[in-house]
Amino acid sequence: MTANTLKRQPLYAQVKQLLMQRMSGGEWQAHDALPSEWELADELGASQGTIRKALSELVDAGLLYRQQGRGTYAAPVPGDWGEASLLTPGLFFERPDELVREFLGMSRLNASEDIAEALQLRRLAPLLRIRQLWRWHGAPVALDDALLPAETFDGMDARWLRNSAGVYATLQQRFGVRVRVMCEQFRAEMLPREEAGLLGVTGMVADVPALCLLRLSADMDGRPLEWRQRYCLTHQLAYTVKHG
Amino acid sequence: MTANTLKRQPLYAQVKQLLMQRMSGGEWQAHDALPSEWELADELGASQGTIRKALSELVDAGLLYRQQGRGTYAAPVPGDWGEASLLTPGLFFERPDELVREFLGMSRLNASEDIAEALQLRRLAPLLRIRQLWRWHGAPVALDDALLPAETFDGMDARWLRNSAGVYATLQQRFGVRVRVMCEQFRAEMLPREEAGLLGVTGMVADVPALCLLRLSADMDGRPLEWRQRYCLTHQLAYTVKHG
DNA sequence: AAGTGGTCTAGACCACCGG
């Protein structure tokens, strides 16, 4: 392989980088087959083992999946809900039920100091706020606010969001940006009034504890893209994370 | 390498398995150096590349760490707190402060149906309950109950727990068992009275929401070992998880 | 300088999948 990128990067890392760029450019959609290891090796002038190492790391990163005897394929865009599933508390081996997403609306606001810092924006930078409701067997269980830098996603159209599979799918389709969840925070809070209303928590029993989730997402190069805040009702359900 | 274990396992997986067994047996303590790749290759009759693949997977699993030019070392036992750190809500890049663990006591009880199933025990199987308090800058922030199958850990001594670095460290030192966190659940709950007392939540303001964490841990072969329940106060702190 | 892990190559064989 010709030494085209930064010299101090190992070859397999350069291959990985190149493939990620091509994937971002939309060369392969979800479930499209990539060239075989040998074709890539010829094309890029590297050995098959080097190509394999790059592909393996992309599989680990969740960007590709492989099937013995068939080929290597582009993985679908991750959903807005994230890796964790909703399960009945205490049952770790339950099969997760499907969550249904409902787009509530898009609005504009200015970044607070915390959020501006996390997203590496100037103070009061304009943001898009995308609000979604999650239902489980019809009942609302979570409320999402996704905050995106407005300048990066200038031209975002609410209709795109209403008719797509979620924020991440829209960013991928309309802006060619692949999102990666960087870190998440959990804490317990009393459900604020506005969110309680949207989640259908009625009556004077306003003393409902909610699981509050914060998420920071970035593109494949690590540039922050999204600050997400979620209120989850966990009376009957719990957020379940499986480890390596 | 002689075909001694199950035939359908690839060689590198057998090497991995063997090294895990030796590690469990206490052959290498934390930060002890393992033999070099070439020494292992000679000893086990595999090639250096195969040994490397096994070692790499053990590094990914957190059992080993490697330093270029120096060697391969046994990783220290993970702490009881887990992977997630406590940070100020909304600040993802903060440096996590140290948590101080305090052993409160050990008692016995019988497994509920849920717990018996998760730990693959019969109903009402005897359990050890190990209670620990976590402090952050002196103030209590979390309360842990670790539930272990009493028969597996027959002879467990409370003094071991009081003077060790935690439950996992004790299991490793006294029983040669390496613990691996399988999955965790989060939900929001109002803090029950007993836990509120132990966490120093005083007065009539009993309406404190708490982050409730459930954890299922296992040994390296996947056999369930521990059910842990934790109540976290998250008024000023949040549970932060970083992703791959 | 010697020893270690990290990268890279070339070639081989196997297991699996599809037509």
Place this chain on the structure above:
DNA sequence: CGGTGGTCTAGACCACTTA
């Protein structure tokens, strides 16, 4: 059957640490 990914080998060179 051919093509694919999965495993394994042997050998080479580099980068880093230690002495």
